[in-house]
Amino acid sequence: MKTPHILLIVGGGIAAYKACELIRLIRKAGMTVRCVLTDGGAQFITPMTLAALSENEVFTTLWDLKNETEMGHIQLSREADLIVVCPATADLLAKMAAGISDSLATTVLLATDTPVLAVPAMNVRMWQHAATQRNVAKLRGDGVQVVDPDDGAMACGEYGPGRLPEPVAIMAEIERALGSASSSPPAGGRGEALRGKRVLITAGPTHEPIDPVRYIANRSSGRQGFAIAAAAAEMGAEVHLIAGPVHLATPPGVTRIDVETAREMAAAVDAALPADIAILVAAVADWRTADAADQKIKKTGGALPVLQLAENPDILAGLAGDPRRPALLIGFAAETEHVVAHAQAKLARKRCDWIVANDVSGDVMGGQNNAVHIVTGQGVESWADLPKDQVARKLMEKIADAVR
Structure with missing residues (x-):
């Protein structure tokens, strides 16, 4: 087996020292x-440090006469199995998103067709800035795997998201990215089963604001929906993943659209049509506050505030009645009792083709495993408890058989 080769691009920031580990x-x-x-x-950090640890030459400039006579930046961009940008600063992310190539690092990134894994690290305000979030969304849409930063104390003294994950966690992301690239089945096998199909997937929770600091939500982690998106992409589909607010890396080859509220998710689903297959995994909040407060609601010591609720759009039922309805429409049902009976009723009520139902009374939401029932007009198929990635692959194989 070929030894995997990593090209590590080290950006500017105090977190650069973690690149050594x-x-x-x-x-x-x-x-x-x-x-x-x-x-x-x-x-x-110095080139000497990186050279000693890697036992390889370190590259620093686009204007190296010897290397660029041999088109060194092109060679660097081609020979790696994975390019890792760590730390990926706000500046580097912005240049990557805009396609700027004003240095060796950005030129390599623009010239490559190799998978790219970006690991951001920056001040919390910089990470949360609208410009950075737009750049991250653009990169994910372009197929770059962007790892969400950790929450924690920073060198600047502030606290929040923006801290570089620990090297062990980054290494796990590298192995996952390499595994996704290397484990795709060969052409003509399952890797081609959904070639030419456009698959729309929703995942994660929605957050419905009460005021600027509080919201209505649920415990959905998004893991099952993201695993399904990854499995669909591995089988050759064109995958559009509409994700609620979760901290998960975008699967390779998946176009991701980030939303927060149910109404934003409904609009994103509408914009992503037409699709051949729709799998609505997201745990969408049924209700929202009718009038979210513009300012934080304060405790006054008197009467409790009254929240007037309004019903959110029913995305699954709406899609079932849409003239652009996908040929195969699948909904999910998270239940705490009478799982199959509630799923059968939901199948009829929503007018979809399948319902994938599970019992979430334990630790399924946020957990690693899932036991599901596939409810269709023909009956019920129950699967044993499995890791969520195995559930995803098994489901996508069943879908591929159904749409042949």
Whole structure:
């Protein structure tokens, strides 16, 4: 088996020091690694350090006469099995999203057709800024895997999302990305089963604001929907994933649209049509506050505030009645009792083709495993408790058989 080769692009930021430990873990896993050190990264660590740890030449400039005589940036962009940008600063993410190539690192990224994994690290306000979030959404839509940063204390003294994940966690993302790329079945097999099909998937919860700091939500982690999106992409489908607010990496080859509320999700579903297959996994909030407060609601010591609720759009039923209805429409039902009976009633009420039902009275929401019942007009098929990625693959195989 070919030894995986990683090209590590080290951006500028105090978190660059963690790249040293990451290199050690990459090599310990039996992979080879070369490094591109940006000008910003060189303010925190030296080329000598990276060269000693990787036992390979470190590249720092686009204007190296020897390397660029041989089109070194093109060679670097082609020879890797995975390009990892770590830390990916706000500046680097912005340039990647805009297609700017004003340095060796950004030119390599623009010239590559290799999978790219970006691991952001920056100040919490920079990460939460609308411009950064737009850039992240654009990159994910372009197929770049962007890992959500950790919450924690930062070198600047502030606290929140923006902290670089620990090297062990980044290494797990690298192995996952390589596994996704290498485990796709060969052409003509299951890897081609959904070639030419457009699949629409919703995943995660929705957040319905009460005021600027509070919201109505549920415990959905989004893991099952993301696993289904990954399995569909591995089988050759064109996958559009509409995700509620979750901290999960976008599966390779998946176009991701991030939303927050049920109404935003409904609009995104409408915009993503037409589709051949729709799998609505998201746990959409049934209700929202009729009038969310513009300012934080304060405790006054008197009467409790009264929340007037309004019903959210029924995305599944709406899609069932849409002239652009997908040929195969699948809904999910999270139940705590009478799971199959409630799912059968939902199948009839929503007028969809299948309902995938599960019992969420335990730790399914947020957990790693799932036991589901596939409810159709022909009957019920019950599956044993399985890891969510195995449930996803099994479901997509059943779907592929159904749409042949």
